[in-house]
Amino acid sequence: MIQQNLVWHPPAITKVDRQKLNKHKSCALWFTGFSGSGKSTLANQLDCELYSLGVKSYVLDGDNVRKGLNNDLGFSPEDRVENIRRVGELAKLFVDSGQIVITAFISPYRKDRNQVRSNFEQEEFMEIFIECPLDVCVSRDPKGLYQKARNNEIRDFTGIDSPYEPPVNPDLTINTEEYTVKDAVQTIVTHLRNKGIIDI
Structure with missing residues (x-):
């Protein structure tokens, strides 16, 4: 019922106007993968590299967003769906502002990622699979979360007692067991150049 009373207000400054000002196109780079x-x-x-090139970019990080915008959500399947829905809407606002937004979320369900993609124009959403074997992620365990999950201190943890559905046809795959961070960043920057998002 609320939606029926809403009227879209077109912006005076368009996305294309902002892209021209920034001297590059905008898009969402959706990083998905295990913790x-x-x-x-x-x-x-990548954000640092783009900044050094004069490209307007911003990172939306899973933990950071959950400390603010999504601090009312847990990790149940339903809350994960809502988490990604909200982040998708937020990412779209950044793209509309003419920036490159980089999202770092496990986003375990294909359906949710595909739903987010459907909200963007074709060239404005790039799903990037940050591939790494689960056993390597567990051995890294930078936040100690896998150990907590195995001790039953955390429930619904992806890879332990909650599933992860890898992308079927990602726009780009970065295997962090094989790539250095520097090489991975350059691979993504080259991809952005090849797609005509940036020409710097």
């Missing part, structure tokens, strides 16, 4: 795969590390190093 410990390297999503946040890679997202922030």
